[in-house]
Amino acid sequence: MEDIKILSELFTKHFGIAPAEVRPIAQAGGDRRYFRLVAPDGSFSAIGTSGDDISDCCAFLALQSVLKSHGIPVPEIYVKSRNYMHYLQQDLGDVSLFSILGNDHDCSDVVKRTLSNLVRMQLIPEEDFERAVQYGPFGRRLVMWDLNYFKYEFLKPSGVQFDEFCLEDDFELMADDLVGVDWSQWGFMMRDCQSRNVMIYDGTPYFIDFQGGRLGPSVYDAVSFLWQAKAPFSEEFRMEMFRYYAEEYAAQRGCDPEALMKNLPMFRLFRALQVLGAYGFRGLVQRRSHFLESISPALRNLASAIDSEMTERYPELASVCRELAADRRFDSPSKDSGLTVTVFSFSYKRGYPDDFSGNGGGFMFDCRGMHNPGRYDQFKPLTGMDAPVIEFLKGRGEADRFVKKAVDMVTPSVECYFRRGFNSLQIGFGCTGGRHRSVYCAERAAAQIKMRFPEANVVVVHREQGIRKEL
Helix, strand or coil: CHHHHHHHHHHHHHHCCCCCEEEEECCCCCCCEEEEEECCCCCCEEEEEECCCHHHHHHHHHHHHHHHHCCCCCCCEEEECCCCCEEEEECCCCCEHHHHCCCHHHHHHHHHHHHHHHHHHHCCCHHHHCCCCCCCCCCHHHHHHHHHHHHHHHHHHHCCCCCHHHHHHHHHHHHHHHHCCCHHHEEEECCCCCHHHEEEECCEEEECCCCCCEEEECHHHHHHHHCCCCCCCCHHHHHHHHHHHHHHHHHHHCCCHHHHHHHHHHHHHHHHHHHHHHHHHHHHHCCCHHHHHHHHHHHHHHHHHCCHHHHHHCHHHHHHHHHHHCCCCCCCCCCCCCCEEEEEEEEHHHCCCCCCCCCCCCEEEECCCCCCHHHCCCCCCCCCCCHHHHHHHHHHCHHHHHHHHHHHHHHHHHHHHHHHCCCEEEEEEEECCCCCHHHHHHHHHHHHHHHHCCCCEEEEEEHHHCEEEEC
16 A cells, blocks of 8 residues: 555654554544554554645644644654655554543543643734645635535435525525624634544643644634534533633633623534534445434534524524424434334335434335335325225235235344344335335334334334334
8 A cells, every 4th residue: 555655664764663563543534544653662653644635734734833833732743755745743642532531520620721722722823824824714705615515415415494595694694793703802723623633642632633724713613622512511511611711712812701702602503503514424425434423412512502592693594403403313322222223114216214323234125016005096195004005905915924024034133233232223115105005014014023022122214204203
């Protein structure tokens, strides 16, 4: 692999010895590739980065130099390739701040130290960043990109209905509000400040992944950090820590902390929308399990970000957010809740049901080979849950035989999933319209599975009918 070859050569050039081992490190949100290169005697190691974008690489290297010169804890850069696309940096270990977050009391100190360092970073003089920052300042165009990212990558795929003209009006107004924040609250914006991008090394929190940094409203970073979707903070703790941040920032900047507190709700809402856009693309499109699992807590953040003032100022956006926040499709069963078997009915015209668990697989059964009640006028307005349709399908017998064979086929997998401690299995029954045959079969199959496995959580989703119920 070319990346490993280049990074190994850099390691040999800098340390005077070839690495004995090069291990890939799991990717995060971006497409950069990371490797841990270990010396033959195991006494030291380095992290090798293979970039996917020259601007990002140049930004990271230049910003690292500026931040380190101001005493901000960031990884040391050992050596870089001539084209800047590959470089070795200090190995800060595997302990991220996210991985050690526990109850509010236990993590209070490290969170405060991280926020204090964040303030120091944000208040570095703007002129020191002039040559290092690769991207333009936070502005109206950037806001609209992020809001439309949310609209096209998450909102539209979710199926929520909305008035696009009214929503665009709300987006335009929000962009004006965000960019109009007083300049006393602007500074260096890390852009992706979250606990996964803070490594704990020798007890000190170090910032990583700051290549997207630019001039912008400082509150944005504090909101990104404290309201990170999967961070296990209570709402009270988040507000307490934000108050700590606002007072620390105001004391060093010479502004009013209440001005930062006033802008908190607006940036909470904006960050929640931006995050959902990213989760939609990385999770729903690219099928990365971490992002799929993060959608449900991100929606809870969205729900808490909508208050009466936001509802009045951005009415269509608030309506959309409330509907999204009430959507239970993205709720994944917890590891302790046992196995959940979700049985779908669906129309093949609209494709297979989405799998939000991130597992993929499962079973899909095609009901179109049996006689269709939908061909008869008296059945057209009904569904497979209505007595006349049930009587029609039971009378012919083929649907019940089909369901029994399907459940017999699924049963060994359910037993296996229980043995191995898995928590999600998806089963689908599809027909032409997702109204009669598939609905009937899904109902019967779910009932039989629940009867065979009473300890299972069985959920029935009739996608085209907008019905979800637990047995």
